[in-house]
Amino acid sequence: MSERRNVKVMNRFDLTKRVVAKLKHDEAVIGGIGNSNFDLYGAGKRPQNFYMLGSMGLAGPIALGVALAQPKRRVIALEGDGSLLMQMGSLATIAMLAPKNLTLIVWDNGIYQITGGQKTATAAGADIVEMARGAGLKQSAWANDEDEFERLVERALSGDGPWFIAARIDAKAAPHQTPREPVLIKDTFMRAMGVVPPSKG
Amino acid sequence: MGAANDATWHEAVIRALKDNDVKLIVYVPDNVLKPLINAIHADAYFTAFTAAREEEAIGIVCGAAMAGLKGIVLMQTSGFATLANVLASLCVAAQIPALMMVSERGTLGEFQIGQAIVCRTMRPILETLGIEHHVMTRLDEAHFIVDRTIKQAHLTQAPAALILSPLLTGERS
Numbered sequence: 001m002s003e004r005r006n007v008k009v010m011n012r013f014d015l016t017k018r019v020v021a022k023l024k025h026d027e028a029v030i031g032g033i034g035n036s037n038f039d040l041y042g043a044g045k046r047p048q049n050f051y052m053l054g055s056m057g058l059a060g061p062i063a064l065g066v067a068l069a070q071p072k073r074r075v076i077a078l079e080g081d082g083s084l085l086m087q088m089g090s091l092a093t094i095a096m097l098a099p100k101n102l103t104l105i106v107w108d109n110g111i112y113q114i115t116g117g118q119k120t121a122t123a124a125g126a127d128i129v130e131m132a133r134g135a136g137l138k139q140s141a142w143a144n145d146e147d148e149f150e151r152l153v154e155r156a157l158s159g160d161g162p163w164f165i166a167a168r169i170d171a172k173a174a175p176h177q178t179p180r181e182p183v184l185i186k187d188t189f190m191r192a193m194g195v196v197p198p199s200k201g
Numbered sequence: 202m203g204a205a206n207d208a209t210w211h212e213a214v215i216r217a218l219k220d221n222d223v224k225l226i227v228y229v230p231d232n233v234l235k236p237l238i239n240a241i242h243a244d245a246y247f248t249a250f251t252a253a254r255e256e257e258a259i260g261i262v263c264g265a266a267m268a269g270l271k272g273i274v275l276m277q278t279s280g281f282a283t284l285a286n287v288l289a290s291l292c293v294a295a296q297i298p299a300l301m302m303v304s305e306r307g308t309l310g311e312f313q314i315g316q317a318i319v320c321r322t323m324r325p326i327l328e329t330l331g332i333e334h335h336v337m338t339r340l341d342e343a344h345f346i347v348d349r350t351i352k353q354a355h356l357t358q359a360p361a362a363l364i365l366s367p368l369l370t371g372e373r374s
Contacts, residue, residue: 030264050267054290058260061252062291065264065272068225068248073268089253093261097250182295186267195269198356 002142004108004127004168010146012036012107012169016078017043018150019105022157025074028066028193032059032079034114035174036107040078042176047192051178051185057086060104064094067102070193074101074157081108081122088131094162095136103156103163104132109171117171132164140164210343210369211237214302215244217347218273221355223300224248225265225272227258229280233304233370238275255280256287263297271355273300278307278320281362285326292360293330299360300351305336309367327362334362337369 016039023029029049031037036059037051050066052059063077084091084106094102110123122128132140139162143149149167156163178185190197207213214237218226226241226249228234241249252258255276262272281303292299307313307320327334333353335346347363354361 028268052291054294055256055260055287058257058263058287058291061257061260062264062267065225065261065266065270066268067264068261069265069268069270087254087257090257090260093250093252093257186295186297190267193268195267197358 002144004122004129004142007142007168008145009168009170010143010149011172012109013039013042013172013174015107015146015149015167015169016040018146019076019078019153020044020046022150022153026192027074027076027157028063028070028189030059030063030066030075030077031178032056032077032083034080036078036080036083038174038177041178042174047188050189053180053182057083057090059083060087060090060094063102063104064090064097064099066193067099068097071099071101073193074103076103076105079104079106080113081106081110081128082112082120084128085121085126088135091132091135091137091164099162100160102161103153103165105153106164106166107169108166109169111171113171113173129164129166137162137164141166143167207340207344209236210337210340210365211240213340213343214347215240217344217351219246220348221271221351223271223273223351225262225270226275227252227261227272228275229255229258229277231275231277231304231306233277233306233365234275255283259284259287259292259299262299263291266298271300271351273302275302275304277304278323279316281326282319282322285330288326288330288332288360293332296358297360298354298358300354301360301362302365303362304365304370305367323364332360332362334364336364336366338366339369343369
């Protein structure tokens with residue numbers, strides 16, 4: 001079983017593009033605040049993406065809500081290590097409900113990248129995969145390298161979840177930024193989920 | 202309104218939830234809410250579970266709302282006091298109809314000074330963010346307030362809070 005200290009350090013934008021390239025069935029993707037959703041946006045516009053602009057740590061819970069509402073649709077949350085540390089309890093909630101259609105992908109660079117690179121607790125040894133496993137998410141794994149990351153994502157998109165996939169990443173900032181248009185983002189996402197906001201007809 | 206049909210406040214609430222297809226109940230428990238939570242768990246109509254934090258519960262209900270499943274978060278006042286960030290940056294900013302029911306602790310005979318102080322933060326947060334909120338004090342109005350608040354929240358795509366007053370819920374059990 002891999003541990004944080006011996007897996008390859010990869011690049012978030014590269015891995016995000018690999019995830020998006022595998023989406024063929026209108027999967028919903030929730031991008032956590034900051035670079036997680038910037039790279040999701042940069043990987044290609046999809047109406048089934050919801051880009052957060054605040055509420056740090058809630059990509060997983062928002063994805064859980066989507067997964068409960070639409071059990072036939074696969075749902076992915078993309079989150080950072082700092083964000084996840086803020087809502088560790090949400091892993092236990094997800095494990096308790098065990099939605100088969102939910103996958104959490106967590107980028108761990110050991111820093112709060114967007115605020116200037118201050119260290120997160122993962123840099124001191126907190127292992128988010130072990131924490132996820134301890135919360136009850138049995139299908140939790142570090143990706144050893146890009147090939148294994150792709151295999152894990154394929155397994156998560158084809159079999160029963162929930163899945164927790166973690167990847168160590170470098171400190172490169174996202175090359176793109178998501179436009180800060182929360183109402184447009186929400187309206188686009190809802191319609192892509194097949195829900196028409198009632199006030200908009 | 203059908204007030205005569207409801208013997209208790211929690212029956213009125215459940216009827217209004219069902220009338221509006223609110224099936225997802227995410228909560229952090231409170232003693233006052235106990236009869237409502239027990240009745241919800243006993244009814245297969247609802248999907249009900251605890252979240253570790255109220256903020257997390259709001260995230261879940263927001264995700265569900267955007268994907269077509271109506272939900273509500275049940276909590277007490279001290280839990281509401283943790284929500285300013287998510288309400289501002291998710292529910293209000295993105296216009297998501299997150300429904301909240303808050304059991305009002307810290308007023309009308311509260312013995313716990315922590316509750317009494319945190320209670321004072323609730324209305325200023327709701328008012329500052331412009332979030333529609335109504336206090337439920339009477340059984341004969343309970344269904345009407347819950348029913349209309351749910352409808353307006355969804356029709357206008359806005360969060361809303363229902364405050365359960367001790368005037369309605371009586372002494373803590």
